Amino acid sequence: MDNFYLWLKAFHIISFTAWMAGMFYLPRLYVYHVNAKQNSEMDRTFQLMEQRLLRYIMSPAMIVTFIFGISLVVSSPDWMKQGWLHAKIVLVLGMAGFHGYLAKIRQDFAGHRNLKEEKFYRRINEIPTVLLIFIVVLAVVKPF
Numbered sequence: 001m002d003n004f005y006l007w008l009k010a011f012h013i014i015s016f017t018a019w020m021a022g023m024f025y026l027p028r029l030y031v032y033h034v035n036a037k038q039n040s041e042m043d044r045t046f047q048l049m050e051q052r053l054l055r056y057i058m059s060p061a062m063i064v065t066f067i068f069g070i071s072l073v074v075s076s077p078d079w080m081k082q083g084w085l086h087a088k089i090v091l092v093l094g095m096a097g098f099h100g101y102l103a104k105i106r107q108d109f110a111g112h113r114n115l116k117e118e119k120f121y122r123r124i125n126e127i128p129t130v131l132l133i134f135i136v137v138l139a140v141v142k143p144f
Contacts (some may be wrong), residue, residue: 008072012071015065018061023095026053027102031122034118083144087138098131
């Protein structure tokens with residue numbers, strides 16, 4: 001492996017880690033936000049935290065993750081012949097879709113249109129963890 005590839009890989013892992021930190025934290029914020037009274041100071045605080053997490057950490061980290069991930073594939077085009085990469089891409093796109101869904105939920109909270117209960121947010125809080133497990137196993141073990 002050449003040095004450039006290793007730098008790409010390092011920055012891909014760093015950006016993915018930042019993205020995942022937000023993916024773990026945002027649904028947890030929703031668990032607590034759902035119990036805040038509308039238009040209260042707590043409601044406004046949660047809205048600000050959620051907006052900043054999405055805008056300044058999660059979305060940029062997701063974009064950079066994709067940039068470095070695509071760069072890794074371009075630098076190693078033979079990977080496109082391997083099934084593990086196809087499966088990983090599908091799961092990463094699923095993670096990005098879930099990211100979009102979390103952004104939609106944030107808009108619902110901001111517009112006071114949340115109809116979900118705490119239990120719902122506790123359940124969806126596990127989705128990023130499950131996706132992370134499969135993505136990492138595919139990337140490290142390359143089972144097929």
